[in-house]
Amino acid sequence: MAKNIKAPEALKPHRFCPGCGHGVIARVIMEVIESRGLTNNFILNRGVGCCCNLRSIEVDGLQCSHGRSCASTRAMKLLAPDTCFVTYQGDGDAYVIGLQETLNAAYAKSNITLITVNNSNFGMTGGQMAWTTLPGQITTTSPYGRPVDGPLPIQIPEMIANSFDPAFVARASVQSPAEINKLKKYVEKAIDAQMAGKGFTMIEVLAPCPTNWGLTPEKAIEHVATDMQKYYPLGVFADRT
Template identity: 50%
Template sequence: MIKTKPQTLIVDNKYCPGCGHGVINRLVAEVLEELGVADQTIGAVAVGCACLMIDTFGIDWIQAQHGRAAAVAAIKRCRPDRTVLTYQGDGDALAIGFSETMYAAIRNENITVIFVNNTNFGMTGGQMAPTTLPGQKTTTSPYGRDCAVTGNPLKAIDMLKTLDIAYAARGAVTTAAEIAKTKRYIRNAFEAQLNGEGYSFVEVLSPCPTNWGMPPLAAKERVASTIQEYYPVGEFVKRGEKRHD
């Protein structure tokens, strides 16, 4: 079966070869179109690779300040008839944007957060992010992340599970099977919003070949062999029920 390109993807993506963002963009576009809400969706982005979507992903966008996408997404309160999402990287959402991300969840805002975890600041040169793994080398941790100095990597879903939210899941874009699961998680997240259930959050583990200094296939394999060990995939909150799978 040949699948046609989603109409929401109005221009080819601008990401680095082998980057997972392109796949994730397509999954979000497919889900919005399948749910029939693409032309009624508002997206909020701040900085980083997500900003490239403004030119290529054909929905209405609001440009937020660094880390403030979740705060800007509170436009859902003014336009409850719209589907509202944020699309953010790990540096944006969990570093300077940590407060906004968490307080949107604490308030159980009826929005959907698409959170891309590639364990570094992707657009600005591969610096250490809150999600950088122990011992991982980055441009700002050239000898490897020392958790005795920096603390341990931040697991956002572990914190979100303690809150009264609608949905939380973590997927990956490593294999066809994992991509299919991730699409299902994204669909579940948007359905939670459409049903008025509250805050939904999907973390997607993504390769970053450019900043990891790896060929695309090796970067994808690193996600499966190393990153998923630290950040297991699955659904963790669904319909407000806490899960352990």
């Protein structure tokens, strides 16, 4: 039963906060890339936000302008169609500042993989309210909680799955070992679909942000598993792989 397990070589110590979900997601991506033999034919583009800290990974990649990572990645994919491209963005980057680029990439059926990390606030700048913030959630710019009668948290994966005929769209979480294994299966599907040229693939990952939520890592994971999933149900929304 027991076997040797070691994190991929490209992963180096990073600067994320204790209990942050980004580290697990980065590891899952690199495990899949390594298992597919794509390490030397892979480009990881990063949006702006906490995901900038992923410069610690030793793979090729571009630090894109804020929100424009999908557009940059589409251009790079046109120039290198046989290379595997992943654009790694936060929710503030992909869903607020870069919403236009994200939706246009999906609409154009660009053959790229988008991985968004949803922690329901703008993490790097100190936890401001984003469009993904839950009603009632206290952030630095909504000290009385986000208004409950205002707009609801934005659900981009559902929107793309229902409107643009993507190759694969799913929402996963890093709340437990079982969900992390599911996330790995989704990433495998998305990368395989991209390499087969099937079109736009996207995975949203719910991740804890203990620092900005003001919770311990344990409570933050509990919050992901309970409160966040009322607004962000897990599962596969589109799959024609």
